[in-house]
Amino acid sequence: MVVVDKEYSPGKPVLVVKLPGTNPELPAVLLNSHVDVVPVEQDKWCVDAFSGHITEDGKIYGRGSQDMKCVCIQHLEAVRRIKDSGTKLKRNVYLSFVPDEEIDTGLGMGLLSQSQEFKAWNIAVAIDEGLASVDGNMMIYYGERHCFWLDVTFSGNPGHGSRFIEDTAVEKMRKLVNKALDYRENQRKRLQTDACMTLGEVTTVNVTMIHGGTACNVVPSEFTVTLDCRVSHEYAFEEFKNHLKLWVDEAGGGDIKYVATSDNDALSSIDPKDKWWSAITGACKKHSITLVPEIFPAGTDSRYLRAQGIPAYGFSPINNTPILLHDHNEWLGVDTFMRGIDILGDVIKDVANVSG
Structure with a gap:
C-alpha cells in the first residue's frame, strides 16, 4: 500500500x-x-x-x-x-x-x-x-559523528604574479590547511596506535575543494577552501565549532560559511x-x-x-x-x-x- x-x-x-x-x-x-x-x-x-x-x-x-x-x-x-x-x-x-x-x-x-x-x-x-x-x-x-562541512574564504592583497605580494589570501589559506592537516595526522596516529579504537571514535578533517584565481599571472584577492570534518563524540558540538574558528583566526581571519552541520549526538x-x-x-x-x-x-x-x-x-x-x-x-x-x-x-x- x-x-x-x-x-x-x-x-x-x-x-x-x-x-x-x-x-x-x-x-x-x-x-x-x-x-x-x-x-x-x-x-x-x-x-x-x-x-x-x-x-x-x-x-x-x-x-x-x-x-x-x-x-x-x-x-x-x-x-x-x-x-x-x-x-x-x-x-x-x-x-x-x-x-x-x-x-x-x-x-x-x-x-x-x-x-x-x-x-x-x-x-x-x-x-x-x-x-x-x-x-x-x-x-x-x-x-x-558530528558533521561540519564548511567553506572558508580568505581575503588578501592582489597583484602581479611576478612579485612578492604581502599578506595574500593564499598565504592565509595555507596556514589553515596546514593546521587542518596536522590535526588530521594526529588523529590518524591515534587510530593506528590504539587497536581498540574505531574510525567513528576519532575526528577526521579533510580538505575537499579549493577555489580561487582569475588568471595565471594575477595573485587573487580571495581564496576559498572547503573542509569536511567528521567529529567524534568526545567533542561537544559548540566546542569543535569554536576550535574551527580559532584555526581561522590564527590563519589571519576569514569568512566561515557552514554548508552543512549536524549537532545531534x-x-x-x-x-x-x-x-x-x-x-x-x-x-x-x-x-x-x-x-x-x-x-x-x-x-x-x-x-x-x-x-x-x-x-x-x-x-x-x-x-x-x-x-x-x-x-x-x-x-x-x-x-x-x-x-x-x-x-x-x-x-x-x-x-x-x-x-x-
Whole structure:
C-alpha cells in the first residue's frame, strides 16, 4: 500500500509504502533507503557504472551497489516475501525511499520526518544503511559523528604574479590547511596506535575543494577552501565549532560559511535488555551472524530520526566484502546480496513482532 508519493520539496520525490500489521495501534517500524547516489568518473570504471553488470564470478558492478541500492532492494524484496507468504506482523512496517542523502540538503528525510504524515505513522524504531564488513562479522551503527562541512574564504592583497605580494589570501589559506592537516595526522596516529579504537571514535578533517584565481599571472584577492570534518563524540558540538574558528583566526581571519552541520549526538541503545536491540541481534544469530556495534564514521538519514528520539540502526547485511562505497568499480557479490534478503527478512519479522 503506497501511503506517500509526493514532493516535500519541488523535484525531490518521496515514496513511502506500508505493510499493515495486525495491531496497528502499536508504534510502527520504519525501513529507510535513500535513492540518490554520488557521481561517477566513467572512464575509471571497468563497466558502465549504471548498468548493474553481473560478472561470471558473481559480482554486481554498479554505482550504488553498496550505497545503497542493495539495501533499498533488499528491504523491498524481504517485505514482498513476508507479504506473499501470508506471514502476519503485529506492527505496521513502513518503507521510505528518499532523495538527497548524499548531498545532505535535508530535503529528503529531513522534510519527511517533520511532516504530519510521518508523525501520524508513530514510528518506534528505524533501520537504515550501514557499511560492508571486510571479515565474517557484520557492522551495525547506533550513532554518528558530528558533521561540519564548511567553506572558508580568505581575503588578501592582489597583484602581479611576478612579485612578492604581502599578506595574500593564499598565504592565509595555507596556514589553515596546514593546521587542518596536522590535526588530521594526529588523529590518524591515534587510530593506528590504539587497536581498540574505531574510525567513528576519532575526528577526521579533510580538505575537499579549493577555489580561487582569475588568471595565471594575477595573485587573487580571495581564496576559498572547503573542509569536511567528521567529529567524534568526545567533542561537544559548540566546542569543535569554536576550535574551527580559532584555526581561522590564527590563519589571519576569514569568512566561515557552514554548508552543512549536524549537532545531534543521540545514540540508540545497544543494551542487551533493550527490546529493539535484542530483536535485531536475535534475528542475526539465526544466520550465525555476529553484529559489531560502532559509531558510524560518516552521516546517514538516521540522524534525523535519532533527533526525534527514535532509535535508529544502520545495518547493511554485507560481510567478507571490501568497503567500496563512493569508489570506482563499486560492486557487491550476488550471493551476499541474496543472503542479505534472508537476514533482513528475519530482522523485519522479529522487530515488527516485538510486544509492548
